[in-house]
Amino acid sequence: MRLIVFTDLDxxxxxxxxxxxxxxxxxxxALQEHKIPLILASSKTAAEILPLHQELGLGDWPIIAENGAARIAPGAAETDRAAYARLREILATLPDDLRAPFRGFGDMSDAEVAEITGLPPAAAALARQRNFSEPGLWQGPPERLDAFLAALKAHGVTARRGGRFLTLSFGGTKAQQMAGIMADLGANTAIALGDAPNDVEMLEQADHGVIIRNDHGKGIPTLPGETAGRITRSAQPGPEGWNTAMLALLDRLGMNGRAK
Known part of the structure; x- marks a missing residue:
């Protein structure tokens, strides 16, 4: 068995x-002891993820950034912001009644992003260094959201909902990037962990999925993979649930989950 673990972050x-x-x-x-690759898959930017990637000692393992819009090798500089600029231009063409209620990171200052996310100001600045996607908040009437999304779709822009934000991009998903990484690394078994709707495809595609309890959002509805037994749910939220579920899965797969 050649195993890879893919995990959402926030x-x-x-x-x-x-x-x-x-x-x-x-x-x-335990993952490091068994030399199991851990792939960070997040709506965060590469600039945000790289410090954590280094802190966790993940070496050359690739990163899935901006909700699956890009797969990035550590150390590779992402300086081309053409896709992000085009995305912002499309937003600017929308009628005022559709554009005004959406407040994206490009409409906010570092201080505003820090206040909304709880990030320190320096980290909020990294969150605004976007190359492929635009997270934001829909602050208009719920019934107008469908019209907003339809207008974006006409320009080739998709929207995915995460734990906090509605994220706009030109496509690409965590599941698509996961499949590419599995092929590149010659792996045949995937574990995926996530807590929000933008993780659903990744969870369903994995051999073993874990829905982490989400006490701060809508979470994830019952998935087909749960009925089939491929997907389970953690009893605890966040990293506590992640830890318990991961150790249990490693034991289930015949590995000693606890590091010696």
Whole structure:
């Protein structure tokens, strides 16, 4: 068995409130002991993910950034912002009654993003260094959201809902990037963990999926994979649930989940 673990970050490996992963350390140690690749898959930018990637000692394992819009090798500079600029131009063409209620990161200052996300100002600045996608908040009437999404779709823009934000992009999903990484690394078994709707495809595609309990959003409805037994749910939220579920899965797959 050649196993790879794919994980969402906010609300999954990272605590929703303080972005700590301390509670998941025993399972993280077990993955390193067994030399199992851990792939960070997030709506965050590469600039945001790379410091955590380095802190966790993940070496050359690739990163899935901006909700699956890009797969990035550590150390590769992402300086081309053409896709993001085009996305912002499309937003500018929308009628005022559709454009005004959507407030994206490009409409906010670093301080505003810090206040909304709870990130420190420096981290909020990294969150605004976008190359492929635009997260934001829909602040208009719910019945107008469909019209907003339809107008974007006419320009080739898709929208995916995460734990906090509605994220716009020109496509690409965590599941698509996961399939590419599995092929590149010659793996045949995938574990995926996530807590929000934008993780559903990744969870369903994995051999073993874990829905991490989400106490701060809509979470994930019952999935077909749960009925089939491929997907389970954690009893605890965030990194605590991540840790318990990962250790249990490693044991189930015939590995000693706890690091020696």
């Amino acid at each position: 609300g999954t490996l990272l605590d929703h409130s303080d972005y700590s992963h301390d509670a998941a350390q025993p399972a993280l140690d």
